[in-house]
Amino acid sequence: MNYMDKKFEALAETFTTFKTSIAEQLTALTHTISTWESRIQKLETHAEKALELSAVIESQDQVIASLNTGIQSLKEQLNEQEQSHLRNELEISGITETENENLHHLMSLLAHKIGLDLQASDVDRVTRVGPKNGINKEPRPVVVRFIRNTKRNETLNATKVRKHITTEDIDIKGPPKKLYFNERLTKENRRLFREARTRSKQAGFRYTWVKNGCIYVRREQDKSPRQIRNCDDIERIFGKVTVSVPSA
Known part of the structure; x- marks a missing residue:
């Protein structure tokens, strides 16, 4: 009986130790689970915020795309208006640039050469455009602004009929250079x-x-x-x- 009592006492101590160990492990596990639950909640919160932010970014992207479309549309409208403002203008390239040149006189010679009836009242202005070039550079184009669009078109059609017009045809000294006639563009x-x-x-x-x-x-x-x-x-x-x- 004494032997059995000692065995039971030893078993009781072992069981108590085991129970204490299990309790400590359960406490640690509970703390670990609680910590992970807290982390998971934070991750869920971050995920929700990320989804909200993604939705905001997507909405902003749509707004930006809409704004870009609007800006492009406005640019095209402004370009059309600017082009409409140039509808009476003709651009001539290749006319040799000289000091004290009389562009109105050159335009009169050109009109006579292509068989165009051009009156002084048909022309608003004749001028060169662009920065002045240095020596041995291409001459700046000459822009003729007509009073009416019909006269501009009539001039263009006449230059297409009478092709290969050169500087020699408008009494400019030096080697003949071909002249080019185009509508003026933005x-x-x-x-x-x-x-x-x-x-x-x-x-x-x-x-x-x-x-x-x-x-x-x-x-x-x-x-x-x-x-x-x-x-x-x-x-x-x-x-x-x-x-x-x-x-x-």
Whole structure:
């Protein structure tokens, strides 16, 4: 009995120790679980805030996209208004620039050469545009502003009939240089026209021209013309520019 009592006492002590150990481990586990629950709650809070922030950013992106669309539309409207202001103007390139030149007189000689009935009352002003170039540079273009758009168009048509007009035809000394006649374009439309001509050649389009301030391209004579108003039209007609990466 004494032996059994000692065994039971030892077993009771072991069980008490075991129970104490289990209690301590449960306390530590409970603390750990509580800590993880707190962290999970913080993560959930951060996740909710991130979702809210993502929604705000998405909303702001939509607003920015809408604003960019509006800004682009305003730019196109301003460009159209500016181009409309130039509807009576003709640009002549290639006229040699000299000191004390009389551009009105040169314009009269030119009108006579192309068989155009041009009166002084038909012209508002004749002037050169752009910064003055140095020696051996290309002469600045001459801009003629007519009183009426019909007279501007009549002049352009006359220059197309009488081609290969040179500086010699308007009594300018020196080697003959060919003159070029074009509608005057805004800075944006000049850029679009240059890009349209470049891309037309690359895509095999035969015709690129300007009429009444509008830019057109056409692949063949029997095809319908397509108007270019902005860069999106260029990409829509010719496709996006692909940049080839050289192989190593």
